[in-house]
Amino acid sequence: MNTINRTQLLGMNCKQLEDYMLQIGQPRYRGRQIYKWIYQKDISSFYEMSDIPKELRRQLDETAVVSIPRVLKQRVSKDGTRKFLMELEDRKRIETVVIPQGEGRGSRYSLCISTQVGCPISCAFCATGSSGYHRNLQSHEMVGQFLSSRRELKKRLKKNDDNIISNVVYMGMGEPFLNYDQVIASVYLLIDPQGINLDQRHITISTSGEVKGIKRLAEEDLQITLAISLHAPNDQLRDQLVPLNRKYPLGQLMEAVEYYLDKTNRRVTFEYIMLDDVNISREHAHELIKMVKPLLANINLIPYNEVETLPFKRPSSNKVWQFYHWLVEGGLNVTIREERGGDIEAACGQLYVKER
Numbered sequence: 475m476n477t478i479n480r481t482q483l484l485g486m487n488c489k490q491l492e493d494y495m496l497q498i499g500q501p502r503y504r505g506r507q508i509y510k511w512i513y514q515k516d517i518s519s520f521y522e523m524s525d526i527p528k529e530l531r532r533q534l535d536e537t538a539v540v541s542i543p544r545v546l547k548q549r550v551s552k553d554g555t556r557k558f559l560m561e562l563e564d565r566k567r568i569e570t571v572v573i574p575q576g577e578g579r580g581s582r583y584s585l586c587i588s589t590q591v592g593c594p595i596s597c598a599f600c601a602t603g604s605s606g607y608h609r610n611l612q613s614h615e616m617v618g619q620f621l622s623s624r625r626e627l628k629k630r631l632k633k634n635d636d637n638i639i640s641n642v643v644y645m646g647m648g649e650p651f652l653n654y655d656q657v658i659a660s661v662y663l664l665i666d667p668q669g670i671n672l673d674q675r676h677i678t679i680s681t682s683g684e685v686k687g688i689k690r691l692a693e694e695d696l697q698i699t700l701a702i703s704l705h706a707p708n709d710q711l712r713d714q715l716v717p718l719n720r721k722y723p724l725g726q727l728m729e730a731v732e733y734y735l736d737k738t739n740r741r742v743t744f745e746y747i748m749l750d751d752v753n754i755s756r757e758h759a760h761e762l763i764k765m766v767k768p769l770l771a772n773i774n775l776i777p778y779n780e781v782e783t784l785p786f787k788r789p790s791s792n793k794v795w796q797f798y799h800w801l802v803e804g805g806l807n808v809t810i811r812e813e814r815g816g817d818i819e820a821a822c823g824q825l826y827v828k829e830r
């Protein structure tokens with residue numbers, strides 16, 4: 475199907491769809507009807523939109539399109555995590571992961587959305603960063619990851635539960651704040667009560683420290699969680715691990731975090747990857763405590779998921795707990811991220827598309 479000259483309806487909010495209907499000489503309320511079909515009823519073929527007049531369905535089929543990313547492959551981990559390889563309209567491929575949540579695992583899932591094809595930040599330890607950068611994703615491609623994953627989960631698990639995905643984390647491939655407008659547009663689509671209606675307190679965006687994006691998010695009227703990939707407690711080490719630090723050193727990053735806290739009154743989470751012999755000494759713990767304690771933030775420790783082509787190692791579990799205790803004794807609020815999907819390379823930072 476040639477979709478190049480058709481108008482993409484996925485990604486439009488309700489108002490934009492209403493305006494589009496007016497533009498093509500239809501009553502405004504048709505926009506709301508189509509909006510419900512796309513986001514609530516999961517229908518992307520105009521022919522199935524049964525309350526739309528047949529003639530309009532035919533016209534839309536020729537002039538418009540709702541492109542949901544196609545799932546080419548999926549791998550299922552022992553722990554129930556699934557990794558989808560998805561294909562976009564220009565045949566670029568991305569990975570999206572769904573992770574079973576909480577008690578009675580398997581009933582509700584958390585979705586890990588990609589925001590770019592590849593990532594230009596090139597963190598030293600990350601598989602996505604070392605696989606190059608191709609382009610930003612559009613908001614319809616991000617919300618499309620949600621719709622496509624929900625559809626696939628419902629089908630595979632034979633569950634007719636529209637809330638099967640209860641949480642969304644923007645922690646897949648890419649740096650969300652290098653694609654700010656499209657990422658935030660996709661958040662507004664996910665939380666719209668007239669549409670997908672996800673609880674916004676169940677959404678987290680993770681950034682490697684794009685200061686401009688942090689400041690912009692502070693201005694939005696949103697209650698999502700901001701997570702910051704810190705990974706090092708001093709500039710010298712962070713310059714090596716997260717090259718964006720050379721543009722926005724820790725002083726500027728912390729200033730942006732304080733600005734965000736002032737504006738929103740919301741706690742932020744600092745993510746801290748644990749790399750053996752690199753960033754988990756006693757001295758690092760002291761530096762980290764000094765930097766983070768005044769901010770009353772949460773620290774999420776992430777034992778490194780090894781990547782075949784990269785030299786970093788995961789520390790032993792003794793070292794992980796040692797570092798954890800130092801931080802807790804220093805008065806920080808600390809959690810350790812449980813590894814999920816490691817056996818199918820779906821864990822944090824293991825996402826890259828081999829067959830691109």
Ligand code: SAH
Nearest residue numbers: 600645648649680681682703745779822823
């Ligand atoms: N680009 C954003 C969001 C995607 S990465 C960011 O960097 O924050 C999501 C999280 O996974 C980040 O904290 C990232 O640093 C971490 N991560 C990357 N590679 C990893 C690896 N190999 N093992 C464990 N965590 C990793």
Ligand code: SF4
Nearest residue numbers: 593595597600603682
């Ligand atoms: Fe990009 Fe995040 Fe990977 Fe760094 S850790 S290269 S910012 S995806």
